[in-house]
Amino acid sequence: MEKIVSLCKRRGFVFQSSEIYGGLASTWDYGPLGSELKRNVKEAWWKAVVHHRDDVVGLDASILMDSKVWEASGHTKNFHDVLVDCKQCKKRFREDHIKDNKCPACGKTDFTEGRAFNLMFKTQLGAVAGENSDAYLRPETAQGIFVNFKNVIDSTSRRLPFGIAQIGKSFRNEVTAGNFTFRMREFEQMELEFFTSPQDADKFYSQWINERFQWYQDYGIKKENLQLREHPKDELAHYAKGCTDVEYRFPFGWSELEGIANRADFDLKQHADFSKKDLQYHDQINNKKFYPYVIEPSGGVDRATLAFLVDSYHEEEVEGKTRVVLRLHKALAPIKVAILPLLKKNTDIVNLAKNIKKELQKSFVCVYNDTAAIGKLYRRQDEVGTCYCVTVDVDSLQDKQVTVRDRDTMVQDRIAIDQLQTYLTEKLKY
Numbered sequence: 001m002e003k004i005v006s007l008c009k010r011r012g013f014v015f016q017s018s019e020i021y022g023g024l025a026s027t028w029d030y031g032p033l034g035s036e037l038k039r040n041v042k043e044a045w046w047k048a049v050v051h052h053r054d055d056v057v058g059l060d061a062s063i064l065m066d067s068k069v070w071e072a073s074g075h076t077k078n079f080h081d082v083l084v085d086c087k088q089c090k091k092r093f094r095e096d097h098i099k100d101n102k103c104p105a106c107g108k109t110d111f112t113e114g115r116a117f118n119l120m121f122k123t124q125l126g127a128v129a130g131e132n133s134d135a136y137l138r139p140e141t142a143q144g145i146f147v148n149f150k151n152v153i154d155s156t157s158r159r160l161p162f163g164i165a166q167i168g169k170s171f172r173n174e175v176t177a178g179n180f181t182f183r184m185r186e187f188e189q190m191e192l193e194f195f196t197s198p199q200d201a202d203k204f205y206s207q208w209i210n211e212r213f214q215w216y217q218d219y220g221i222k223k224e225n226l227q228l229r230e231h232p233k234d235e236l237a238h239y240a241k242g243c244t245d246v247e248y249r250f251p252f253g254w255s256e257l258e259g260i261a262n263r264a265d266f267d268l269k270q271h272a273d274f275s276k277k278d279l280q281y282h283d284q285i286n287n288k289k290f291y292p293y294v295i296e297p298s299g300g301v302d303r304a305t306l307a308f309l310v311d312s313y314h315e316e317e318v319e320g321k322t323r324v325v326l327r328l329h330k331a332l333a334p335i336k337v338a339i340l341p342l343l344k345k346n347t348d349i350v351n352l353a354k355n356i357k358k359e360l361q362k363s364f365v366c367v368y369n370d371t372a373a374i375g376k377l378y379r380r381q382d383e384v385g386t387c388y389c390v391t392v393d394v395d396s397l398q399d400k401q402v403t404v405r406d407r408d409t410m411v412q413d414r415i416a417i418d419q420l421q422t423y424l425t426e427k428l429k430y
């Protein structure tokens with residue numbers, strides 16, 4: 001894990017937030033490469049869950065919502081972690097993270113009584129502080145979807161089964177921090193609420209578990225590092241009919257990437273109760289009104305991004321030296337093509353390289369780099385997962401060809417400059 005954290009900082013994937021002030025706990029900033037990678041992860045999810053399907057639409061709800069939303073959803077009352085302190089080493093833990101009643105830090109078994117701690121961040125709306133102006137930063141994106149259920153039906157004429165998807169920031173005042181970007185106080189979620197008739201809920205629950213398990217593999221995560229964990233009955237929320245986590249084998253152990261839950265009709269019923277609005281679905285064919293069931297695949301952008309980084313990290317011996325390479329899926333790699341001049345003092349080579357970049361960057365995310373010798377430049381691009389390096393040399397000026405090097409095989413092809421676009425388009429297809 002240290003290697004990943006160090007690479008992330010050194011190469012500009014992830015920085016500690018507010019680092020020059022000593023760093024703010026459990027908050028992280030994505031640097032130039034990290035922000036590209038995270039965008040690509042979100043894009044891959046949106047494609048699979050929205051664009052490549054006929055039955056899902058998108059939504060972008062606001063972070064601030066009426067505080068009644070959180071009363072209806074149960075968050076005001078129940079969104080607690082129960083915390084205990086180890087009386088020996090004084091460290092604080094989530095009660096549900098303690099195994100065999102042993103302190104994870106010192107191994108002793110002497111804890112304080114558990115205390116509930118609400119995870120929502122409270123803030124105020126408007127200038128006058130007081131009961132009515134209290135608001136919360138949303139702790140999940142899902143509720144923005146439920147409160148817009150009727151708006152989406154009315155504006156799109158969708159019939160069941162259909163889903164509403166959303167990607168956005170969520171905030172939780174996590175008390176047990178750590179493990180890099182795995183647990184943050186401000187993070188992004190990718191959530192889908194898939195509405196179905198109660199009769200079809202089990203079928204879609206299984207389907208979505210399979211779809212989401214497959215998605216991580218489609219984007220390069222090795223199957224042996226993924227597992228499904230079905231929640232036992234006593235772990236389920238009282239309304240839930242089932243929940244299965246997709247877990248990844250992180251260096252710190254198997255941990256949740258995403259949860260897929262059958263939430264039954266709890267959420268819409270709650271919001272109907274609290275808002276006094278009719279949120280039932282009208283089945284016009286059978287002229288029946290009912291509350292749909294909801295299947296919810298709920299994943300974390302940051303956890304997925306971290307898993308893709310960890311899983312793609314490779315070290316190998318090449319000519320007696322260690323080559324670090326991020327074998328990221330082409331769709332996720334932050335940089336698709338690096339254009340490298342062999343001699344940075346030769347202005348003809350430099351100009352040609354810069355012109356090639358100008359053309360290629362219309363189609364692919366490209367960088368130009370002339371700050372080191374070619375061997376070093378290749379290593380630097382390998383380390384951040386750049387798919388192809390295009391090298392412009394003295395011969396390129398005469399034969400109008402360049403060398404294209406593949407990140408994974410390190411095989412080099414000589415390609416005519418006027419064929420480069422076609423060649424790379426083919427190679428970068430996914």
Ligand code: ATP
Binds near residue numbers: 172184258259298302
């Ligand atoms: P955990 O048990 O690890 O706290 P959770 O079960 O509370 O997670 P959910 O409420 O199901 O998480 O949230 C759905 C997804 O959102 C999680 O699977 C995870 O990917 C992501 N997520 C939740 N909390 C955080 C966090 N603090 N930092 C980063 N991602 C998070």
